[in-house]
Amino acid sequence: MGVATPLGIVISERDIAANCGVPRRGTERARYRPTTLGLFAVAGVVATMTIVLSLPTTRNAVAGLSLRELGSIEAIVFLSGVMSGLSGFGFSAIGAASLLLLSPILQVPLFQTLSTGNQLLSAGQLREDMPKSRKDLWAGPGPCMLGGAGGVPIGIWLLSHLPAARLMAVFGTLLTVYAVYSILRPARFKVRGFDGPLCGAVVGFLGGVVGGFTAFPGAAVVVWTGLRGLPKVQHRAIVQPYIIMSQVYSLGLVAVLHPAYLSSRFWLLLALTLPAVVPGTLSGLWLYRRTSDLNFKRVTYLLLGISGIALLAKTCVPAIMSLF
Numbered sequence: 003m004g005v006a007t008p009l010g011i012v013i014s015e016r017d018i019a020a021n022c023g024v025p026r027r028g029t030e031r032a033r034y035r036p037t038t039l040g041l042f043a044v045a046g047v048v049a050t051m052t053i054v055l056s057l058p059t060t061r062n063a064v065a066g067l068s069l070r071e072l073g074s075i076e077a078i079v080f081l082s083g084v085m086s087g088l089s090g091f092g093f094s095a096i097g098a099a100s101l102l103l104l105s106p107i108l109q110v111p112l113f114q115t116l117s118t119g120n121q122l123l124s125a126g127q128l129r130e131d132m133p134k135s136r137k138d139l140w141a142g143p144g145p146c147m148l149g150g151a152g153g154v155p156i157g158i159w160l161l162s163h164l165p166a167a168r169l170m171a172v173f174g175t176l177l178t179v180y181a182v183y184s185i186l187r188p189a190r191f192k193v194r195g196f197d198g199p200l201c202g203a204v205v206g207f208l209g210g211v212v213g214g215f216t217a218f219p220g221a222a223v224v225v226w227t228g229l230r231g232l233p234k235v236q237h238r239a240i241v242q243p244y245i246i247m248s249q250v251y252s253l254g255l256v257a258v259l260h261p262a263y264l265s266s267r268f269w270l271l272l273a274l275t276l277p278a279v280v281p282g283t284l285s286g287l288w289l290y291r292r293t294s295d296l297n298f299k300r301v302t303y304l305l306l307g308i309s310g311i312a313l314l315a316k317t318c319v320p321a322i323m324s325l326f
Contacts, residue, residue: 050077050080054073054074057070057073064270064274065270066267072274074100075103075104075275076274078096078097078100079097079100079275079278080278080281080282081305082097082113082116082120082279083120083279083282083283083285083286084282084283084286084289085286086120087282087283087289088287088293088301089290089301090124090234090237090242091223091224091241091245092220092306093120094114094213095177095221096306097109097113097117098173098174098177098309100113101169101313106161106169106170107161107162108265109217111217112271112272113217114217114252116279117249118246118250118253119276120282120283121242121245121246122246123283123284124242124283125242125243127284128238128287131235131238132239132243133239133243143239143240143243143244143247144199144202145199145201145203146206146209146223146240147244147247147248149210150207150219150244150248151210153206153209153210153211153213154214156214157211157212157213157214157216158215158256158260160211160214161214167317169216170316171318173216173313174309174310174312174314174317175310175314176212177221177307177309177310178314180221180310181303181304181306184228184306197230205222205223206222206223209222209244210248213252217252219245219249219252220241220248224237227240227241
């Protein structure tokens with residue numbers, strides 16, 4: 003069936019739907035309500051905790067960890083992949099919970115490597131949204147990437163010189179403040195006049211400094227794109243290439259300046275945890291394609307806040323308990 007125009011041309015219903023932006027039958031993706039996503043999340047967490055708690059606690063079973071500790075790290079890596087696949091960033095933010103089990107000089111390069119694999123997989127799945135030319139690169143993540151190249155060495159220096167407890171406190175505070183800010187920020191709030199290459203380079207520099215000692219370089223860039231009110235496709239086209247550049251560059255500097263950080267334990271843990279990245283990332287991408295902008299932002303910021311609070315608790319609770 004179709005509609006005849008005054009010139010006698012018959013236009014099909016399918017063409018009308020396509021030109022008017024109406025999705026064809028059978029092509030629209032399912033959208034899940036917050037309650038449905040919440041049930042999925044709770045079921046996944048309960049199942050994961052049940053499996054982890056069933057593992058033995060014998061010390062030094064694998065890579066200096068008990069099987070329960072290793073299972074906990076595997077679960078953290080999987081959830082990190084889900085987080086990054088869903089939002090385009092935050093792999094190392096959720097991964098920060100592994101600092102409860104690993105030292106920073108082991109955890110940071112490990113999650114830089116895992117994050118690189120996660121971002122490459124995610125960007126490959128969403129390659130239609132990524133920059134396709136030099137012009138696209140410069141209009142998007144290019145200035146941030148140039149600035150980040152200058153900030154990463156400072157972050158690596160901080161990793162080598164700041165105490166582990168202070169690192170966790172700084173990172174935990176950063177994540178918590180950012181999550182609260184993102185949740186409370188009005189949805190329509192935008193900042194104008196801060197979208198040029200110079201601003202991008204400054205933001206990239208700050209992200210490089212933070213990423214060098216936390217493996218979470220996307221924080222500053224995500225705040226910047228959020229303040230500008232960019233749509234999620236444009237947001238990912240800036241954030242994901244920037245994170246890939248920052249993580250690869252950071253790993254290269256660590257390998258040159260601190261090769262001892264890439265110890266045999268690092269390589270063993272990498273081999274054991276890398277398989278958890280793929281299913282986590284693909285699960286996050288599956289949710290990304292079926293979740294509204296508002297819902298995926300809520301989940302993202304909630305997970306960031308939980309991760310930050312956990313780090314602050316790890317740092318502050320022993321000090322508070324010592325007073326009693």
